[in-house]
Amino acid sequence: MTFDGEPPLTLEPRDPSPPRRRMGRKAMLGGVAIACVLGVGLGLAARPQLVTDLMPRTPMKQAAPATPERQMDIVMAELPPAAPLPPGPPLETLPPELAGGPPPPSPPEPLPPLVQPAPQAPIAPEPPWAPEAPVAPEPPGAARPSFDCRNAASLAEEMVCTDAVLAAADRHLARAYRRAERSGAPQEALRADQDAWLAYREEAALRSPRAVAAAYDRRIGELEDIAAGRVRYGRR
Secondary structure, eight states, X not given: OOOTTSOOOEEOOOOOOOOOXXXXXXXXXXXXXXXXXXXXXXXXXXXXXXHHHHSOOOOOOOOOOOOOOOOOOOEEOOOOOOOOOOOOOOOOOOOHHHHTOSOOOOOOOOOOOOOOOOOOOOOOOOOOOOOOOXXXXXXXXXXXXXXXXXXXXSHHHHHHHHOHHHHHHHHHHXXXXXXXXXXXOOHHHHHHHHHHHHHHHHHHHTTOHHHHHHHHHHHHHHHHHHHHTSOSSOOO
């Protein structure tokens, strides 16, 4: 703040006021009592003013123009510079590769080419169905044994299938065996005797076809005697 012809007045910033002390109870009561006394005194002093307000007021003379007061210039003092920061560890900074942001994503890898399956070889068409050639019938009177030669499983059976005389003897023996069964001979005993003869026929086949033929002739005679009731069991 300056006056005419005087140097400017510098206002220094005031220090913050010290913290107020808390008033005690007695001090508070004393302050209230003083305020009451002052109020009563001011009331008594204001009563004459009420009488004067009722009286007519005289016009007031226009006051002479006052001399212009000197203007005051207020200049604010500059704030003190800020205190420097205390020394401490340097601030951490990002590495250059991270300062510029994340790197752009790498382009996706190309997919491997699809492998086309190899073409399959064409399937050859099946040949047209043709009827089987008919089996030539055997001439009448051909020698066939009593069993199926396709199921021949022993040397004696193969020998019977290839020899007409032995095949005829085998058919004759089958008829004699059926007659012996119908005669009432015990089935188990007759079957056991027949199995024993089949084993003897295999032994004869190791010697010669003539030995096999002799075995057939002897077994046919035994079965015919059993069927006629002359003997119960035949013997070789």
